[in-house]
Amino acid sequence: MRVWADLTLQEDDAGRPVAVLSGPLTVSSIGVVDRALREHQGDLAKLDISAVPEIDTVGAWTVWRALRDHQAELVGASDKAQRLIAAVSKSKGHGETGAHRLPLVKRTAQGVGLLVIGWGEGTLKVISFLGAVLVAWWHIIRSPSRMRWLAVVRQAELVGISALGIVGLMSFLVGIVIAQQGAVQLAQFGAEVLTVNLTGRIALRELGVLMTAIMVAGRSGSSFAAQIGTMKLTEEIDAMRTIGVSPVEALVIPRILAAVVMMPLLGFYAAIMAIVGGAFISSFTLDIPFMTFLLRVQEVVPLHDVWVGLVKAPFFGLIVAMSGCYQGMQVKANAEEVGLRTTMAVVQAIFMVIVLDAFFAVFFTEVGWG
Numbered sequence: 001m002r003v004w005a006d007l008t009l010q011e012d013d014a015g016r017p018v019a020v021l022s023g024p025l026t027v028s029s030i031g032v033v034d035r036a037l038r039e040h041q042g043d044l045a046k047l048d049i050s051a052v053p054e055i056d057t058v059g060a061w062t063v064w065r066a067l068r069d070h071q072a073e074l075v076g077a078s079d080k081a082q083r084l085i086a087a088v089s090k091s092k093g094h095g096e097t098g099a100h101r102l103p104l105v106k107r108t109a110q111g112v113g114l115l116v117i118g119w120g121e122g123t124l125k126v127i128s129f130l131g132a133v134l135v136a137w138w139h140i141i142r143s144p145s146r147m148r149w150l151a152v153v154r155q156a157e158l159v160g161i162s163a164l165g166i167v168g169l170m171s172f173l174v175g176i177v178i179a180q181q182g183a184v185q186l187a188q189f190g191a192e193v194l195t196v197n198l199t200g201r202i203a204l205r206e207l208g209v210l211m212t213a214i215m216v217a218g219r220s221g222s223s224f225a226a227q228i229g230t231m232k233l234t235e236e237i238d239a240m241r242t243i244g245v246s247p248v249e250a251l252v253i254p255r256i257l258a259a260v261v262m263m264p265l266l267g268f269y270a271a272i273m274a275i276v277g278g279a280f281i282s283s284f285t286l287d288i289p290f291m292t293f294l295l296r297v298q299e300v301v302p303l304h305d306v307w308v309g310l311v312k313a314p315f316f317g318l319i320v321a322m323s324g325c326y327q328g329m330q331v332k333a334n335a336e337e338v339g340l341r342t343t344m345a346v347v348q349a350i351f352m353v354i355v356l357d358a359f360f361a362v363f364f365t366e367v368g369w370g
Contacts, residue, residue: 004032006033016046024055025052025060050077056084057084137253151250160262172273176281179277182194196288212269213353217323218346222343226328229327233335237251251325252329
């Protein structure tokens with residue numbers, strides 16, 4: 001049974017008020033006494049703790065505060081109580097509670113150093129992941145039966161078939177915007193007919209596959225990171241390693257293969273939908289018949305523009321899948337990390353896709369496919 005501390009007000013021989021404390025002055029039993037001492041408005045000549053069998057730091061602090069506030073004299077304190085009260089009396093309660101802040105120069109140097117260390121560690125992790133993927137591909141090439149074709153088909157459905165609706169609608173609307181805005185600008189030079197050239201070439205060469213890659217990065221790349229990250233968080237990946245199943249072969253390779261295969265198909269589909277969107281709006285704003293627009297595209301768009309888009313698409317799919325799987329595998333033991341890594345996967349994939357697209361634009365121009 002818990003014993004509570006108690007406070008009794010008495011008078012000494014001279015008639016002065018004395019506060020007599022009894023019972024243990026510990027954090028679990030001092031509540032009533034602490035409140036009574038805080039609410040006491042009169043003077044106290046003495047504070048008697050001779051009937052206190054036990055005292056801790058909280059009790060010592062309460063006694064010291066009462067002595068300070070009432071200018072009272074301490075009576076009946078044991079050696080332990082005197083040591084504790086003397087120790088807490090040295091703490092005035094006005095110390096600096098905020099974290100120590102380094103000077104600006106040191107903070108800058110520290111930030112740069114941590115950034116460089118982070119880059120180095122990230123580079124090593126990326127190299128390690130790429131090595132694991134290459135080893136997994138080598139094992140599959142040596143033993144094709146290790147390939148999980150059912151998983152590949154499932155991921156191809158999620159990456160490609162399920163995305164047809166949103167990719168088609170987005171590309172159709174983008175085609176409308178390109179044709180409409182292009183016609184407005186070309187009309188200033190009396191060259192509205194070149195809207196067909198503009199829409200066809202930019203859709204097949206750039207926007208079709210680029211917008212598809214961005215859409216897949218936001219849709220499938222984030223899904224890859226979240227799925228693998230959740231499996232890492234729930235220790236399913238550790239369990240796979242325990243039973244002798246390679247997580248890279250079972251989870252990463254099917255997603256990479258599905259994205260690489262489906263991206264050219266989605267990119268070509270998106271380009272066609274953009275051209276259809278351009279033909280649709282041109283039939284209203286430029287009085288160009290729908291079928292005439294489509295036939296004209298076949299005449300003015302060179303075949304190598306189609307190949308430019310198809311060549312870029314697998315690389316974009318590889319980047320999106322690798323980014324999503326890599327970030328998912330980096331999830332640590334907390335749920336917040338899943339959301340963080342999912343965001344990083346999308347941002348990283350979109351950034352790398354745009355950088356690679358710029359490289360391809362220069363490369364194809366230099367080889368005469370400009």
